[in-house]
Amino acid sequence: MNKKNSGLAAAMAAILTSPQRLEVLRSVAPDMAVPDADFRELAEMAADLSGASIALVTLVDAQHQWFKAAAGTCGTQALAAESFCVHTIAGPLDDVLVVGDASADPRFSSLPQVAGAPFLRFYAGVPLVIDEQPIGSICVFDVKPRHDLGPQFRTQMRRLARVAASLFELKHEACQRALKEAAISREEQRHAMALDAANVGSWLWDVRSGSVSCNPAMLRMFDMRPAGIVQARDVFTAIHHEDRKATLSKLRSAMAQDEEYDGRFRVAATGRWLLGRGRVHERDASGKPTLFLGINIDVTEEQVSTQRTRLLLRELNHRVKNTLAMLQSLARQTLRQTSDPQEFMTAFAGRLQAISEAHGLLSDHEWSDIHLSALLAKQLAPHVRDYGRQLEIHKDEILLGPDQAVGLGLVLHELATNAAKYGSLSVPNGKVVVTARGVDEDGRRVLHMTWTEVGGPRVSEPAKRGFGSILIERSLGKVMGSSAKVEYLPAGLTAIVRLPL
Known part of the structure; x- marks a missing residue:
């Protein structure tokens, strides 16, 4: 091989394996091996222009020449090293390579398609150039x-x-655009699904037309x-009438002052509470709002x-005041019954603990x-050693309100x-029998409870009646219609309690 042929071979090898050229080729035509009917008419125009029997639109990678479109042949590819077009892309980018008789041209005479069937003789080809890189050719052949x-x-x-080069670029751009649009669509679908799954209503209000675009969650929230x-008027009408004026006022203020809208309101049809947030998304040339974008979140719970919590705090405040008054009364009455400080502390502490236990139960059940x-x-339980043996309880399932429970x-x-001091729980074999039944009296539920001590002294x-007896009779004073009576029977103390529920 002489220097000229050696240099030509090196140039063609360099152009075939050029990283820049191959990068552009793979970017523009990742499906280069797949024929494309959109290029068929270009091949036919080239054949008509030259009067040749074969015309191709080709792409050339490092090893193969791929026929994106062909006229006059059923072939789809050829080896790049054995192609005419490798000489075309290795030459000047705007030049037309014309071979009048390939059999007489030492560059092509030994090629299989020239020395053998189909015995090609004539060839003309032009590079397809994109980003200054020759990625293929449009060419014609004849025998x-x-x-x-x-x-x-x-x-x-x-x-x-x-x-042809422009068509490759346009198809590539259209493909990239379609991919981006598909990605955006998928992202929008994911966002929509996420908002719907999270029960977040999203909406876009066209202020000029009055129409509102919204997701299914928004429609469910407004029972639409x-x-x-x-x-928009349908959405505003769906807001509870007591909240509508304040909501619209906040919305107008946010639009006028270009601030974020933030408001809570009820839906008239369901009574559920919604949190609304949003702001102006677009204004016209004069500054008037045209689009308002927002979300709604169900905050009913x-x-x-x-x-x-507010009701509980008010209830607790009321109970604390009543309890303080009760404690003051207990302290005064206990002091009247004893002048011994230690005896006072013991009696008062026990009564204070009783109130505390009742309050603790009520607090656990949110009053x-x-x-x-x-x-x-x-x-x-604090007054017996064996709860199951020393207490015999027969009761219905009774619920007590706060006043009933404390009293x-x-x-x-x-x-x-x-x-525990003087009665049946003061001896080992004594016990207390408690019977509690709920009965209906004139359409109202009433607790009848009997306390009976057996086996005691x-x-x-x-x-003289002690403060304990007086306290038993007066502890239920806050419950209208209640009563508590103590009877000192020889067999044991008995107490009868009547308590409206």
């Missing part, structure tokens, strides 16, 4: 030598090459049926919890109803304290 092509032919072939177009069984266990708790404490009625 007869041709030497009669004028300058007009070269001009038209160059034009066809530029059109799916519709093609939702009008939070709102209900806040209201419940709602508590079970009688829980109150019995809290007040009686009855004091009664039970006084009865148990007295029984013989009982006689005291000459």
